[in-house]
Amino acid sequence: MSKSSRKQFLTTSLSWMTSLFLIEGGLSLTTKLVAEKKTSPPLPEGLQPVSESDPTAKALGYHQDAKHTDFNLYPERKEVSAKNQFCKHCAQYTKLNEGWGKCNIITAGIVSSNGWCSAWSQRS
Ligand code: SF4
Known part of the structure; x- marks a missing residue:
């Protein structure tokens, strides 16, 4: 694997991990808000x-x-x-x-x- 393709692979991986982290955080917050609304x-x-x-x-x-x-x-x-x-x-x-x-x-x-x-x- 060349140096530039390794760098591109790492950059893409980091982007995906960040995106998944943000999506998971958003879903978690939505679930929490729905649960709180149900219990009030x-x-x-x-x-x-x-x-x-x-x-x-x-x-x-x-x-x-x-x-x-x-x-x-x-x-x-x-x-x-x-x-x-x-x-x-x-x-x-x-x-x-x-x-x-x-x-x-x-x-x-x-x-x-x-x-x-x-x-x-x-x-x-
Ligand atoms: S006295 Fe009134 S405020 Fe205090 S615990 Fe009983 S119901 Fe609740």
């Missing part, structure tokens, strides 16, 4: 989620996604025994649809079924 149920009409900066929500450490809980403040939420602590399993929660519900304690808006706050108590 719509808000019930006319209702808004409570802001995490709402005074009551903030005082109770509420987050729409329990994964964002401040585990320094609430280390007990990180324990294995707390793995099913979500608003959807809380005694204060009234389901509106698969993703949202009303809370008897945080009333400035609706709460996410996957949320959590420190007032969580097991639904009986």
Whole structure:
């Protein structure tokens, strides 16, 4: 193989590898976006989620996604025994649809079924 054909081969190979890498990255991003869209149920009409900066929500450490809980403040939420602590399993929660519900304690808006706050108590 001559020096110039080897160089051309390497250049072409590098171009193909870069193209495949970019295509794979694009497909991966598209798949992720579709998956996220599927897992986000719509808000019930006319209702808004409570802001995490709402005074009551903030005082109770509420987050729409329990994964964002401040585990320094609430280390007990990180324990294995707390793995099913979500608003959807809380005694204060009234389901509106698969993703949202009303809370008897945080009333400035609706709460996410996957949320959590420190007032969580097991639904009986
Ligand atoms: S009291 Fe229960 S339903 Fe209300 S925000 Fe806290 S965990 Fe969710």
